[in-house]
Amino acid sequence: MNEKFDIIRRNWNERTPIHAASDFYDVESFRSGKITLTDIEIEEIGSVTGKTLLHLQCHFGMDTMSWARLGADVTGVDISDVAIDLANELNDELRLSARFIRSNVYDLPKILTQQFDIVYTAIGALCWLPDMTAWAQIVARFLKPGGMFYILDGHPTSHIFESVPASDGSESLKPIHPYFPKPEGIYDAGGGCAYTGSVVIESPSYEWQHSMSEIVNAIIDAGLTIEKLNEFPVAGYRAHPQMIRHDDGWWRLTENHGTIPFLYSIKATK
DSSP states (O other): OHHHHHHHHHHHHHHHHHHHTSTTTOHHHHHTTOOOSOHHHHHHHOOOTTOEEEEESOTTSHHHHHHHHTTOEEEEEESOHHHHHHHHHHHHHTTOOOEEEEOOGGGGGGTOOOOEEEEEEOTTOGGGOSOHHHHHHHHHHHEEEEEEEEEEEEOGGGGGEEEEEOTTSOEEEEEOSOSSOOTTOEEEOSOEEOTTSSOEEOSOEEEOOOOHHHHHHHHHHTTOEEEEEEEESOBSSOOSTTEEEOTTSOEEESSSTTSSOOEEEEEEEO
């Protein structure tokens, strides 16, 4: 498994400068004071003023630092050396108080002993992790008693669909990929475009599909109490060609909107 994590780390080291230069991440607006968090996260988590917050899989830290701008004492963790270096550069440049740690999520207890009021993870995180049981135990390990875990991520159901051309030139969504997980993961040889645009990512990588029951049961088995599970028919990026972006920033299907959940959120307490 360490070999697979090294492959993932190299992939995200390549991705980070491409993402940072993209309109999708819009780093200049963040420099000017923009909060990069979604309205869903801000509403469902509530006030973070004066609270300690651990952000797992933070990429190059704009969401982490956005929580700092909203009053939290934040720590961000990511597997990518390049991402953590960039996060520290932005944090220093903007004179924010975030702390960043380069670590695989599963290795974090070897480095960090602090517990937090909030453990948080955001869109695009769990597909890079093979073991939900161990992940949820890490979440519980870093939560204070009474603390909150929160995740907003891509819905497992949405990951099974691909856009398939029809004979009339249109495209429709078809279930192509398995819903249930494969422990060995899904190998990507590289050469595809980043979700931020048309730039090709050459590095190979691994991803893992996780069913909703796998995620929920891992959280329960780690001793956390789930208070809310919500599902949303919107995406944070153009997941399929037949989606358009609305004024609220979310992407929706142009036809059959509401038929597929693209995001879910879970709030749980220790």
